[in-house]
Amino acid sequence: MIRIDTHIIACIVFAAAATAAGILIDNAYYLQVMIFIGINTLLALSLNMLMGYAGQISLGHAAFYGIGAYATAILSTTYNLSPWIALPVAIFAAVVIAYIVGIPTLRLTGYYLGMGTLGFGMIVSIIFREWYSVTGGASGFVGIPPLSIGNFVFDTDRSYFFLVWGVVLFFFIMCRRIIDSRVGRALRAIHDGEHAAAAVGVNTAKMKLSIFVLSAAMASLAGFLYAHQVYFISPGSFSFLASIRIVTMVVIGGMASIWGSLLGASLLTLLPEWLHTFADYEMMVYGLVLMLVMIFLPRGLTRGILDIYENSRKKDDR
Amino acid sequence: MQEFLQYFFSGITNGAIYAVIAIGFSMLYRSTDLINFAHGEFVMIGALTMVTLTMTLHVPVVPAFLITVFGVAILGLVFERLAIRTVSRPEPIVLIIITVGASIFLRGLAMLIWGKDSHTMPPFTAHQPLDIAGARLLTQSIWIVLIAIMVAACLHFFYKRTLTGKAMHACAINKQAAWLVGIPSKLMTLLAFGLSTGMGAVAGIIIAPITMPAYDMGSMLGLKGFCAAMLGGLGSLWGSVLGGFLLGILEALGVGFVSSGLKDATAFLLLLLVLYFRPGGIISAVKVKRF
Amino acid sequence: MDTKSKCRIIAIVTALIMAACLFCASTAAAEQKNEPxxxxxxxxxxxxxxxxxxxxxxxxxxxxxxxxxxxxxxxxxxxxxxxxxxxxxxxxxxxxxxxxxxxxxxxxxxxxxxxxxxxxxxxxxxxxxxxxxxxxxxxxxxxxxxxxxxxxxxDIHAVSSIYAHMQKKGIKRVAVMIQSDAFGESGRDQLLGQAGDFGIEVVAQENFGTRDTDTTAQLTNIRRADPEAIVCWGTNPGPAVVARNVQQLGIELPLYNSHGVASPRFIDLAGDAAEGILLPTGKILVAELLPDNDPQxxxxxxxxxxxxxxxxxxxxxxxxxxxxxxxxxxxxxxxxxxxxxxxxxxxxxxxxxxxxxxxxxxxxxxxxxxxxxxxxxxxxxxxxxxxxx
Structure with missing residues (x-):
């Protein structure tokens, strides 16, 4: 019970901080950066459920992000449907595709799983690029409408900020619930050892598939939010590199940590904004940070720093 | 017929390149159970080093070839020592991300050293393209195929006939047993890294004259080479060669008879099919960890 | 340390990040008059x-x-x-x-x-x-x-320049080689869209990737369609590979390129395969050669x-x-x-x-x-x- 209480406190603190930020920040640029942090947090959280908790790597997660974005773009622009009709369709599309792809792919493990998801991601991004008549091809898809409820249009950055962070907060709570439930324990069992989990009666295949589908649905929602914020999408945003960026957010922030997703997404969104002064070195710094964190803090920043703190405390106790 | 032959020539040229890259992946996987996502970057570094040596420093082709392969192999050793051996938790997920990080780092480094432009160098031997039954074949293509097959043959000899090769093979089969009979397994891992990145350099060198090397050429080549290795059988030498040529030829035929827009999808579709239906590849070399 | 205090620390870290973001926002530069x-x-x-x-x-x-x-x-x-x-x-x-x-x-x-x-x-x-x-x-x-x-x-003007030149040479059947990116796509739209206006028919359409090492398979398809000229639309280094492959296959047709390769780099990359290639370009490349009465x-x-x-x-x-x-x-x-x-x-x-x-x-x-x-x-x-x- 106590654990749930602290999490509720953390969520309230977080909600208060987000609300305060939303009200006090008066600069559209900062609001927009925060919106991107929100969208990226959702993405990182979705992958963290799969990678951090269930231990199933995905190098093609941007595919689902893209499916959400393209589904809503096509439905709400080409077919003039309300985005709120497009939203369930976008999520449904991601779920169906994740289900179909997940059955054979999730039977793989380790590198083979990584390569399987990578192959899937590459094929989806090639489809975005080559299915010219539907997706607008490499030039991208223009003219995606803003979201609206009745007469209220989410066309200011502030309103969108609250929408995005509201969604993020909802998923923070939901994911925490899942992790603390029987399902969450089963997932961690799979992470620690699939055969052992199966031996104690966890239906590993079904469990992995459901978390994969959930993860895809969340990524698709992030894509939906992205499309209606930027009003423009192009295949480059959902390429292999985008998948790697999502993995990086999870890994840097901390695997199997909900708040780590927030930290990872914030760092990876803010870092390029700060780094742009040494543009040519950016790629090297990025690669180096990724390697160093993995070598020295393989559990990510939040977990890693906690581990160091814990170790030093243990030493003190002695 | 003439067209078919031309597709075939295009296929074996690309196929030989994929084969050499695939061998690099396979040999490393066989000895260390590791997939190096930065492998494509070693191909790129090989190509660009070769260009610098021959074009700027005017080193003749043969010594330049050897210097490049040796240099990139050393770089591979350094990479293993600094970034792989130091890892505190060598799980696939951690190693995948480290090698991905390394690939971004190496690409950034190459951009600083060689700039963002594409470079160029002349073919190893300048001759008119050969005319075979109406289809044209570049002499460089013959070099590429020959070198690819030679390299594979040398490796085959190395594994079957030399003590070091046998020791590496023993390590690949069972590390602890190898250690028990006195084989320094850490050294073998290091050696495997050198061999693998050296193979990458060979691939880079042989394609430098027909493509225009630039800092961003590596990732796609690396991924395709990986698909080839999977197709033939990850960990198998001749499987990788077979997978490489097969992928090259299928791609060319796909362009010829289906659509050129979907060329890149061929490799990944094959990858998925292999993973789903025969994860060991055509020639299964290792017991596949699949469920 | 138990999960409870872990959660607490994480919550504090998060709060700090949010605070940092707020701080950044409040220090946003204030605008001043008479500045540049x-x-x-x-x-x-x-x-x-x-x-x-x-x-x-x-x-x-x-x-x-x-x-x-x-x-x-x-x-x-x-x-x-x-x-x-x-x-x-x-x-x-x-x-x-x-x-x-x-x-x-x-x-x-x-x-x-x-x-x-x-x-x-x-x-x-x-x-x-x-x-x-x-x-x-x-x-x-x-x-x-x-x-x-x-x-x-x-691209409208680039394509119309190319087609106008073809019209003068009496070329009626063209094949297009398109790079798989936004630049290539935009060119393809114009190449296909304007062909009719100039009485030109596009008989083959092939794609190549930005980092393809070999395009002979696509060119073989093009040759099979028997065009009178080839238009290649892309940016370096792709079109240089295409130019070399055209030379390798011994295709003797006129090869047109886009303004995307209008830089000396292209000639370096394609080498002698660049000889005879036609392309539309802004006047900067040939500034020295322009007649003196050209205002530019x-x-x-x-x-x-x-x-x-x-x-x-x-x-x-x-x-x-x-x-x-x-x-x-x-x-x-x-x-x-x-x-x-x-x-x-x-x-x-x-x-x-x-x-x-x-x-x-x-x-x-x-x-x-x-x-x-x-x-x-x-x-x-x-x-x-x-x-x-």
Whole structure:
């Protein structure tokens, strides 16, 4: 019970901080950066459920992000449907595709799983690029409408900020619930050892598939939010590199940590904004940070720093 | 017929390149159970080093070839020592991300050293393209195929006939047993890294004259080479060669008879099919960890 | 340590991050009067399209320094604030938002690419700030958006130059080789769309990847379709590979290329396979060869010599897009005291502005302002360019 209480406190603190930020920040640029942090947090959280908790790597997660974005773009622009009709369709599309792809792919493990998801991601991004008549091809898809409820249009950055962070907060709570439930324990069992989990009666295949589908649905929602914020999408945003960026957010922030997703997404969104002064070195710094964190803090920043703190405390106790 | 032959020539040229890259992946996987996502970057570094040596420093082709392969192999050793051996938790997920990080780092480094432009160098031997039954074949293509097959043959000899090769093979089969009979397994891992990145350099060198090397050429080549290795059988030498040529030829035929827009999808579709239906590849070399 | 205190620490860390973000926001630079007028730039300085963004950034700085050396606009100096989009649309949107709300720029020049430009258009239209794009894609100014202009020549004119040349040579059947990216796609639309107007039939259409090592399979398909000429549409290094493969296969047909390869680099890469290739280009490549009565000649030679003197590298037509953008903007800014609406309407009034990419005449219905004569057809001969006709 106590654990749930602290999490509720953390969520309230977080909600208060987000609300305060939303009200006090008066600069559209900062609001927009925060919106991107929100969208990226959702993405990182979705992958963290799969990678951090269930231990199933995905190098093609941007595919689902893209499916959400393209589904809503096509439905709400080409077919003039309300985005709120497009939203369930976008999520449904991601779920169906994740289900179909997940059955054979999730039977793989380790590198083979990584390569399987990578192959899937590459094929989806090639489809975005080559299915010219539907997706607008490499030039991208223009003219995606803003979201609206009745007469209220989410066309200011502030309103969108609250929408995005509201969604993020909802998923923070939901994911925490899942992790603390029987399902969450089963997932961690799979992470620690699939055969052992199966031996104690966890239906590993079904469990992995459901978390994969959930993860895809969340990524698709992030894509939906992205499309209606930027009003423009192009295949480059959902390429292999985008998948790697999502993995990086999870890994840097901390695997199997909900708040780590927030930290990872914030760092990876803010870092390029700060780094742009040494543009040519950016790629090297990025690669180096990724390697160093993995070598020295393989559990990510939040977990890693906690581990160091814990170790030093243990030493003190002695 | 003439067209078919031309597709075939295009296929074996690309196929030989994929084969050499695939061998690099396979040999490393066989000895260390590791997939190096930065492998494509070693191909790129090989190509660009070769260009610098021959074009700027005017080193003749043969010594330049050897210097490049040796240099990139050393770089591979350094990479293993600094970034792989130091890892505190060598799980696939951690190693995948480290090698991905390394690939971004190496690409950034190459951009600083060689700039963002594409470079160029002349073919190893300048001759008119050969005319075979109406289809044209570049002499460089013959070099590429020959070198690819030679390299594979040398490796085959190395594994079957030399003590070091046998020791590496023993390590690949069972590390602890190898250690028990006195084989320094850490050294073998290091050696495997050198061999693998050296193979990458060979691939880079042989394609430098027909493509225009630039800092961003590596990732796609690396991924395709990986698909080839999977197709033939990850960990198998001749499987990788077979997978490489097969992928090259299928791609060319796909362009010829289906659509050129979907060329890149061929490799990944094959990858998925292999993973789903025969994860060991055509020639299964290792017991596949699949469920 | 138990989970409870772990959670607490994580919560504190999160709160600190949020606080840091708030702090950043509150320290946002306050605007002051009598400071230089800021003009924003968004270019793909790094990444795959750096061959565009890098000279564009340098040319923008060059143009601004030259205006300032002459005393600025109405006595106020100009200042360039340039961000790198890396060719990523969402990055470009953030760059634009940052320029608009934190740097308070009066107008933006760039981005370099069609996708990045299309992505920032809604942001600028909403903020009512003029944008002068440096990208080739025709979709940017068609349909007309009141706040969006562009200086790069459109594919429309490039394709019509090529087709007009073919018409003269009596070529009726063409095959097209298209690079799989936004530049290639935009070219394909024009190549397919305009063919009918010139009585030309596109008999084969093939794609190649930006980093393909071999394109002989595609060219074999093209040869099978028996065209009278081949048009290759892409940017370096792809078209150089295509040119070499055309030579390898012994295809004797005329090979046309796009303005995307109009740089000396292409000749270096393609080597002797470049000989005889025809392409439309901005006049900058052949500035020396232009007749003296060409109004652009003096402007071009001046730009080339200052650029090369200052940066020690060859000037390209790409940098010219940003150079023109700044000069057009400067002309429109005169007497407006930074009123964006006036700048916008002044831009629409500009007539006969002689720039690097051509002579600009904007209007309410034309926000690119260039005529087909912005392009000349050139042929590559003996490793250099020669004017055709």
């Amino acid at each position: 007028i800021k003009i924003g730039g968004i270019f793909s300085v790094t990444g795959p399209a750096s061959f565009l963004g890098d000279p564009e950034k340098k040319s923008m700085e060059l143009a601004i320094d030259r205006i300032n050396a002459k005393g600025g606009i109405d006595g106020r100096m100009l200042e360039a604030v340039i961000y790198d989009s890396e060719g990523d649309p969402s990055r470009a949107v953030r760059n634009a938002q940052r320029l608009l709300t934190r740097d308070n720029v009066i107008a933006i020049v760039g981005p370099s690419l069609t996708p990045t430009s299309l992505a920032v258009v809604p942001v600028l239209v909403r903020a009512e700030v003029p944008l002068i794009s440096c990208a080739a894609g025709n979709q940017i100014t068609d349909p007309i958006k009141p706040w969006v202009f562009k200086t790069a020549q459109s 000649k003096a402007v071009l030679l001046d730009y080339i010599s200052t650029y090369e003197e200052r940066l020690g590298e060859t000037a390209s037509s790409f940098g010219g897009y940003a150079f023109d953008g700044i000069n057009l903007l400067a002309e429109a800014m005169k007497g407006t005291d930074g009123d964006k609406n006036k700048i916008r309407s002044n831009l629409e009034q500009i007539k006969g502005h002689v720039g690097i990419s051509g002579t600009f005449t904007f209007s309410g219905t034309d926000h690119n302002g260039l005529a087909p004569d912005a392009f000349v057809m050139v042929r590559i001969k003996d490793g250099t360019w020669e004017l055709v006709e």
